[in-house]
Every structure is written in C-alpha cells, then in structure tokens.
Amino acid sequence: MLISQSEMVDRLVSHISADKNFRAIKYYGFLSNRKQGEALPLVYDLLDQEEPVESKPLNYTQIMHYLARIDPYERILCDDRMSFVSTVFLNSCNGIIKSINDIFYSL
Incomplete structure (x- = not known):
C-alpha cells in the first residue's frame, strides 16, 4: 500500500x-x-535552516548584569572589585556560626 x-x-x-x-x-x-x-x-x-546552537548557561554575575545592571562584585566605597574565592554550603545554624567564627578568627 x-x-x-x-x-x-x-x-x-x-x-x-x-x-x-x-x-x-x-x-x-x-x-x-x-x-x-x-x-x-x-x-x-x-528546509535551508541552521541548526540551533546550545548556549552556555549564564553565571550569577552575568545574570545580575543583565537583570539589574549592577556588578555584584563591585566595592562601592573604594571603587575596586571583589574576587570570588569559594562557596560555603551550610546545613544548619551551627554550621553558619562555626563558619563565621572561622572567618573572623582567621584574620
């Protein structure tokens, strides 16, 4: 058929x-x-069309530039730029307090 x-x-x-x-x-x-x-x-x-190209996902800084027109790492008082060092994932309030103590006592 x-x-x-x-x-x-x-x-x-x-x-x-x-x-x-x-x-x-x-x-x-x-x-x-x-x-x-x-x-x-x-x-x-x-169909004489180009295949769509997958774009890279935007990071936090790029999203803030696009949506709010600000630089999240800009220091307002000294006109300098902060640098990203690391991310800390915490599970509880005790973890937050411990991390804050570690940061301040290491200075």
Whole structure:
C-alpha cells in the first residue's frame, strides 16, 4: 500500500483525539528519540535552516548584569572589585556560626 505524505499526516492526525494527547506526535518520524540524531540535521538541510546552537548557561554575575545592571562584585566605597574565592554550603545554624567564627578568627 502506497500513500502520499499528506494522506499519511491526515491518517496520523485522525488518531489524535484530544489536546492532551497532541504531544504524542513527537514520538513518531524524525522527532522520535531513535531517529532524531540522524534525521534532524537532514530536515534542517531540506528546509535551508541552521541548526540551533546550545548556549552556555549564564553565571550569577552575568545574570545580575543583565537583570539589574549592577556588578555584584563591585566595592562601592573604594571603587575596586571583589574576587570570588569559594562557596560555603551550610546545613544548619551551627554550621553558619562555626563558619563565621572561622572567618573572623582567621584574620
């Protein structure tokens, strides 16, 4: 049995009953997990489109520059820039107090 592409799409769409099931169409054809890696670049070529490039996630400083237009590491009083040394993850108030004591007594 040989059918046209438009008839194939019509038959496939006829099996979609409600809006909640519409996402099931992504599991067929070139969007299926098995075929996506090899077929999707071909689809982009046929449509004369560039493949989307994944961007790097923004860090805290870049987000603050973009959203608030401020430099979070800027020292207001001396017009200098702070440097990031490390991150401390604490589980309890005792950990916070211990870390504060360690910082102040090490000066």
